[in-house]
Amino acid sequence: MNVAFILNGEKVNADIRPATRLVDLLRNTFELTGTKIGCEEGECGACTVLVDGVAVNSCLYLAADVDGADVLTIEGLRSNGGIHEVTRVFVESGAVQCGFCTPGMIMRAYAFLKENNNPTTEEIKRSIEGNICRCTGYAKIIDAIQNLADARGGGGGGESRGSSRMKQK
Amino acid sequence: MSQIEKYEAPVTLEEALRILSANQGRVRPIAGGTDVLVRMKRGMMPPNETILLNLKKIPDLTVIEKTTSSDGRPAIRIGAAVTVRTIQRDELIRTSVPVLSAVADTMASPQVRATATIGGNVANASPAADLAVPLLLLDAQVEIGRLQNHVGGKVVSELFPVEEFFTGPGETRLPKGALITGLLLPCPDKNTRFVVKKGGVRPAMECAVVSAGCGLTVDGSGVVKDARVAFGAVAPTPVRGRRVEDFLIGKQLTEDTVDGALALVDREINPISDVRGSREYRIDLTKALLRVALHENAGNSEYVRTGRETA
Numbered sequence: 001m002n003v004a005f006i007l008n009g010e011k012v013n014a015d016i017r018p019a020t021r022l023v024d025l026l027r028n029t030f031e032l033t034g035t036k037i038g039c040e041e042g043e044c045g046a047c048t049v050l051v052d053g054v055a056v057n058s059c060l061y062l063a064a065d066v067d068g069a070d071v072l073t074i075e076g077l078r079s080n081g082g083i084h085e086v087t088r089v090f091v092e093s094g095a096v097q098c099g100f101c102t103p104g105m106i107m108r109a110y111a112f113l114k115e116n117n118n119p120t121t122e123e124i125k126r127s128i129e130g131n132i133c134r135c136t137g138y139a140k141i142i143d144a145i146q147n148l149a150d151a152r153g154g155g156g157g158g159e160s161r162g163s164s165r166m167k168q169k
Numbered sequence: 170m171s172q173i174e175k176y177e178a179p180v181t182l183e184e185a186l187r188i189l190s191a192n193q194g195r196v197r198p199i200a201g202g203t204d205v206l207v208r209m210k211r212g213m214m215p216p217n218e219t220i221l222l223n224l225k226k227i228p229d230l231t232v233i234e235k236t237t238s239s240d241g242r243p244a245i246r247i248g249a250a251v252t253v254r255t256i257q258r259d260e261l262i263r264t265s266v267p268v269l270s271a272v273a274d275t276m277a278s279p280q281v282r283a284t285a286t287i288g289g290n291v292a293n294a295s296p297a298a299d300l301a302v303p304l305l306l307l308d309a310q311v312e313i314g315r316l317q318n319h320v321g322g323k324v325v326s327e328l329f330p331v332e333e334f335f336t337g338p339g340e341t342r343l344p345k346g347a348l349i350t351g352l353l354l355p356c357p358d359k360n361t362r363f364v365v366k367k368g369g370v371r372p373a374m375e376c377a378v379v380s381a382g383c384g385l386t387v388d389g390s391g392v393v394k395d396a397r398v399a400f401g402a403v404a405p406t407p408v409r410g411r412r413v414e415d416f417l418i419g420k421q422l423t424e425d426t427v428d429g430a431l432a433l434v435d436r437e438i439n440p441i442s443d444v445r446g447s448r449e450y451r452i453d454l455t456k457a458l459l460r461v462a463l464h465e466n467a468g469n470s471e472y473v474r475t476g477r478e479t480a
Contacts, residue, residue, distance in 0.1 A: 001176060018176035018221055019209065041207045042281050043374060054254075057280045060206045062199075064176045065223065108279070129373035130278020 003067040008032075008076025016063045023047045023058035025066075026073055034074035034103045038132070045131035048104035049073045055111040057130075074103035077110060086110045086148060093144035097135035105131050109145050119149055172214060173197075178223040182230070182314050182350060183324050188222055190320045190346050196220045198348060200230075200250045201284035203277070204293045225250050230288070230350060233259055238310070238355040239328065245356060246312070249288025249349045253300075254279070256287060265356045268303045268363035268384070275299060275367045278374050288349045291334070294341045294406070297377045301407035302365050304331045305399035306384045309354045315347035328353065335406035361386040361395065364466045366458040369445070377402045378446045381458035385466050391421045398430075398459070403438040403451055410437040413459075422467040430463065431456040 004013040007030065014029050026032045026049065035058055038046030042057040049058045050072040077084045086106050089095075096102050105128060112119070112127040119127070124145045125138075133141060179185040189196050197218040199205045205221075208214055224230055230250035238244040245265050247256070256262055256273040263270045276282055276299045290300045291311060310328040317325045327347075334342050343349060357363070365382030369375045380401030386394045396417040398410035412433045420426045440451035 017171075017173070019171070019173035021206070040210045042203055042277070045278065045280060048280055054283045055280050056283050057203075059210075060201075060203050060281070061284065062176070062202060062206070062221070062223070064178070064221075065202075065225070112279075126373070127279065130280045 001064065003063055005066045005068060006070045008071070008073060014063075018064065020063040021059055022049070022051075022061040022063050022066060022071075025063040026058060026071075032073050032075050036100055036103060038100070038104075042130075043132070044101075045104045045108065045128075046101055048107045048131065050107055050111055053111065053114070055108045072107070074107060077106065084110075085151075086113070089148040089151070090141070090144045093140050093147055095136060095140040095144040101131060101133040101135075105133065105141055109141075109148075113145065113149060113152075117149060117152060119145070121146065172216065172219055173209075173221055174219045176221045176223065178226050180226045180228075182227050182348070185222060185224060185227060185348060186314060186316050186324060186346065188220070189348070190316055192220055193346065194218075196222050198222045198224055198292075200224045200286040200289045201252060201281075203281050203285040204289055224288075224348065232351075233261055235261070235265075236353070238353060240355075243356045245354045247287055247352045247354065249291075249312075249351050250286050251288075253277075253282040253285045253287065253290075256300075257282065266303070266307060266354050268306065268365060268382070269300065269354070271363075272299055272303045272365050272367075272382075275373075287352055291331075291352070292341065292343065292349050294335050294337075294339050295376070296338050296404060296406055297380070297402035298407060299367065299377060299380065299401070301331065301335065302380045302382045302399045302401045303363065304352065304354070305407055305409050306363055306365070306382050306397045307354050307357065308332075308397075309352055311341075311349060312351040312353055313343060313347045314350040315344055320346065326350065332409055337405045357384065358386070362466050363397075364462045366462045366465075367401075368454045368458050376445065379403055379440075379451050379454040379458060380407075381455055381462050383459070383462045383466050385417070385422075385463075387422070387467070391467075393417045393420055393422065398437075400438050400455060400459075403440040403455055405439075408437065410434070412437055417463075422463060422469075427460055427463050431460060434459060 026035050036046040038044035040059045042060040047058040048055050124142050194217050199221050230248040232248045234246050236244050236246045253273045290298050309331045311334045313327050363384040367377045368379040382399050384397035388394050396414040398413045401407045413430045434456050440448050442448045
């Protein structure tokens with residue numbers, strides 16, 4: 001069967017099997033390997049992509065179900081072709097170590113901040129409850145999201161967590 | 170995954186039921202996929218199931234509407250394919266049956282909630298199914314659709330009380346060839362308060378080790394006029410605690426009353442020991458969570474918590 005959809009801003013289509021998973025369509029057919037496979041059971045969030053603006057686990061999403069949808073992966077999160085501000089703040093806040101959880105974290109953070117531009121620390125922690133990180137201990141990931149919210153003018157809603165909190169100007 | 174040969178996405182309930190009846194035993198209905206795709210990955214699909222039947226395109230299964238229950242009370246009908254994320258956010262659900270939205274907040278993760286459905290949670294029938302506890306507290310009914318003669322004829326609808334729908338771990342009364350089409354929730358009156366506590370080791374991404382919930386209607390002098398109590402993950406199915414309910418009615422919610430209620434819990438539940446906890450731990454945790462739930466329901470401030478309970 002064939003699916004036609006928008007992928008990172010472009011109209012695409014692909015032949016798939018009935019039970020092809022979205023994560024495999026993205027990684028194997030479109031060679032977009034930024035989206036990672038971690039647990040294949042919807043527990044780790046490494047496979048997080050946006051479908052119609054909503055963060056989902058692509059390991060639990062049928063490729064058949066993106067027909068007519070708008071899909072965004074980490075490769076598509078760019079700013080005028082360059083690094084996106086969410087990615088930049090992750091890097092600059094020290095929120096990236098091995099990088100394996102990072103695409104999923106960034107996609108989730110991007111979707112979250114679109115809905116909540118002035119989050120509390122507690123809301124940020126809850127927002128990434130579906131994304132596991134084995135390296136960072138989460139502190140700098142939380143700081144990164146807070147830093148971006150602050151920089152966008154959301155105000156200093158969260159408590160300081162350490163040296164990676166950027167000082168307000 | 171390669172056992173699947175066909176994918177169907179009907180746009181009417183009738184079409185879906187005809188596909189089911191024409192391919193008996195070979196169809197796996199799928200909505201959010203957060204249980205089905207895990208089973209596929211684990212190689213746990215019945216080997217005859219070669220057809221995936223996507224239910225998400227059937228409009229009637231994604232509707233949320235005001236209606237009346239079979240005894241004439243105002244009620245909410247939630248289509249089976251309504252997602253947990255929608256249940257968290259929908260204004261009608263949040264105002265009419267807020268306990269359902271509150272429990273939806275405690276489920277899995279944002280990504281899973283975005284696709285998981287209430288129909289799937291009920292159909293999967295885990296003894297720990299999170300939404301089962303509020304559905305029990307609300308005396309909800311499961312609405313199923315099937316073909317009149319089971320293999321042909323027009324589409325007919327049947328209602329099952331939630332309490333009678335679950336028959337064992339992973340097992341329900343869903344007739345062969347039928348689909349869960351919706352949940353019917355009578356709206357509680359404004360004087361009834363509900364509190365559900367989910368117990369476990371982490372605040373997210375967890376199957377409940379124990380869930381305990383209560384709905385209490387208390388009169389002006391603090392006497393319990395009506396009580397609903399329900400438990401999850403401590404029996405082969407989610408259960409109501411009828412002995413506890415009967416005990417609470419007519420009493421004020423003092424420490425002695427709560428102690429008396431907890432003493433009856435042993436006869437209401439029958440937990441197993443498994444990787445998430447021993448039987449003894451689960452019995453203790455059920456009592457602890459019910460104590461907190463009852464006190465929080467009564468507004469006893471020292472017991473009121475924000476956020477989720479963790480063991």
